[in-house]
Amino acid sequence: MLAAEKRAIESQLYDIPFDKIKGDQSFQSANCYNALIDFGNQHPFFKLVPSQIITKKTDLIIADGTELPLVPDNANLMILHHHCDFSDHPQQVIREAVLSLAPEGKLIVIGFNPSSLWGLWRLIAIWFKPMPWRANFIRPQRMTDWLTLLNCRIEQKEFVVFKPAVRQRGLSSKFGFIGALATRYNLPFGAVYVITATKKTHARTPIRNRWKRPELKPLMMPKPSYNHIDRDPHRNTEQKP
Secondary structure, X not given: OHHHHHHHHHHHHOOOOHHHOOOOEEEEEEOOHHHOOOOHHHOOOEEEEOXXXXXXXXXXXXXXOOEOOOOOOOEEEEEEEOOOOOOOOHHHHHHHHHHHEEEEEEEEEEEEOOOOHHHHHHHHHOOOOOOOOOOOOOOHHHHHHHHHHOOEEEEEXXXXXXXXXXXXXXXXXXXXHHHHHHHHHOOOOOOEEXXXXXXXXXXXXXXXXXXXXXXXXXXXXXXXXXXXXXXXXXXXXXXXX
C-alpha cells in the first residue's frame, strides 16, 4: 500500500511548479511515524507526528494535526498520510493544513475509500481487528467538499490498491486484472484515494490605519446681516407741514 501511495505522489510532485509558489517549506503529516513515506533527498520534507518516537530526528516536529505550530501562508506543499482517517476531528485537520499553505500551495490528501474491497471487508473486520479497520474511511466526495469549502481547487483524484487485504499471494494475484482495468480508466473503487488540491485564497495582509493630517482651510469671517435694517427710504422720512 505504501509503495502504491509513493508512486502516486511522486507522479504528482513532478507536475508541481514549486518556483511559482511563494512558500518555501514542504511538510508531510501522519498519525504515526511509520505511515510517513521516505522520498529521499530529492524531495526533503519536515515530518509532523502527534507523538514522540525513540529515534531522534532533526526533521521531526511533534504536533497535533488539529493545532499545527506553523506559520500561516508559508508552506508550498502539505501531504496528509491517512491523518484524517485516524483523527477525531478530520475537518479541523484539513482546515489547519490549508491555513499553513501559501497561495497556490498544494495539498495532497491520502485516505481510505469506503467504496472498495477494503471498505466491504471493514464492515466485518471492525469487530475483530483494530487497525486499520477502525479508521474513519471518509468518502472521497466528502473530502472534496471540505476542500472546496476552504477555497481549494481540486486538481487530481487518483485511486490505488485494487486488491483485497489478504496475505495469500495466489488469491491476491487473481484480482490483478481488476487493478489494471481500474487504473486505466481511473475507476473510483481503489482502497486508497490520493486527492491533490490547490489553495486559491490570497495571503492575509495586516490592515494598517493610515492617519492623515487634516487640511487647514482659510478662516471664514462672518458677514454682517442687514435683515434688520428697513431699506424703504420713504418710511423713515419726516413729513413736512
